[in-house]
Amino acid sequence: MNTVPNRVEHQTTDKGYVPIYTTNIVEQPWSSYGADDHAVWAALFERQERLLAGRASQVFVRNQRAMGMSPTRIPKFDDLNRALRGATGWEIIGVEGLLPELDFFEHLANRRFPVTWWIRRRDQLDYLAEPDLFHDLFGHVPLLMEPVFADYMQAYGRGGVKAHALGPDALVNLTRLYWYTVEFGLIREADGLRIYGAGILSSKGESIHCLDSAAPNRIGFDLERIMRTRYRIDSYQKTYFVIDSYEQLMNATYPDFTPIYARLAAQGAVPAGEVLETDAVFNRGTREGWSDEGDV
Numbered sequence: 294m295n296t297v298p299n300r301v302e303h304q305t306t307d308k309g310y311v312p313i314y315t316t317n318i319v320e321q322p323w324s325s326y327g328a329d330d331h332a333v334w335a336a337l338f339e340r341q342e343r344l345l346a347g348r349a350s351q352v353f354v355r356n357q358r359a360m361g362m363s364p365t366r367i368p369k370f371d372d373l374n375r376a377l378r379g380a381t382g383w384e385i386i387g388v389e390g391l392l393p394e395l396d397f398f399e400h401l402a403n404r405r406f407p408v409t410w411w412i413r414r415r416d417q418l419d420y421l422a423e424p425d426l427f428h429d430l431f432g433h434v435p436l437l438m439e440p441v442f443a444d445y446m447q448a449y450g451r452g453g454v455k456a457h458a459l460g461p462d463a464l465v466n467l468t469r470l471y472w473y474t475v476e477f478g479l480i481r482e483a484d485g486l487r488i489y490g491a492g493i494l495s496s497k498g499e500s501i502h503c504l505d506s507a508a509p510n511r512i513g514f515d516l517e518r519i520m521r522t523r524y525r526i527d528s529y530q531k532t533y534f535v536i537d538s539y540e541q542l543m544n545a546t547y548p549d550f551t552p553i554y555a556r557l558a559a560q561g562a563v564p565a566g567e568v569l570e571t572d573a574v575f576n577r578g579t580r581e582g583w584s585d586e587g588d589v
């Protein structure tokens with residue numbers, strides 16, 4: 294590849310020491326992808342496609358096919374956008390990497406999903422600390438084809454702009470909602486529990502762990518409960534939250550969150566692995582392999 298991401302600096306955040314990139318929208322440098330880049334895409338795509346059969350939400354699988362994403366080569370954003378605009382009015386935009394929160398929220402609020410243009414190296418197939426093209430495109434974009442989920446993502450962006458104005462505590466609450474739904478959510482479909490969170494869909498290990506392992510808790514979706522729950526960035530999740538439908542997710546965002554944030558401020562956070570008496574428990578985790586420290 295003859296272009297490198299325009300990384301500005303590293304910054305300490307609630308997610309650790311993370312790279313900060315320029316906030317410009319960048320044209321996808323498609324012709325600069327090398328054979329290696331396309332081969333990494335193909336390897337990851339084929340591996341996840343095999344693994345996710347019977348595990349991923351059927352809505353995800355159907356829409357990934359419908360938008361023409363395939364392992365053959367790294368898709369062109371312009372091609373995907375033709376399908377996406379027609380389905381839900383969303384579009385993907387190229388970015389260098391993680392964006393500052395407000396920029397990210399404003400893109401979502403305007404139905405633009407930022408996708409990192411560069412892809413990981415072959416020696417990083419199993420794990421990468423930051424989102425790359427495979428995570429963003431393979432994991433996040435197919436569900437933007439689904440009208441109800443697409444509306445949820447926009448509502449989340451609008452909520453983010455509001456929370457940003459309210460202050461850091463509101464942002465912490467809202468970030469947990471994104472984490473436990475958009476990144477690590479499970480859904481109950483006709484044939485059983487399925488994955489819709491992009492953080493899982495783009496991870497070989499967690500695709501198996503989240504459904505097959507007895508270690509984690511699997512608990513019914515509850516907006517305020519999620520907003521109180523700390524999470525893991527250095528290991529698989531200790532708790533997954535299960536929605537009944539994408540409508541349930543969308544409906545949960547109709548109320549104004551401002552009074553909810555005020556209520557939650559008085560309640561304190563819940564550790565990532567804790568089960569509450571009020572939880573609808575699908576699976577109470579065995580806690581195998583857990584370390585007590587490390588919740589964020």
Ligand SMILES: [Fe+2]
Pocket residue numbers: 424428429433476491492
């Ligand atoms: Fe993500």
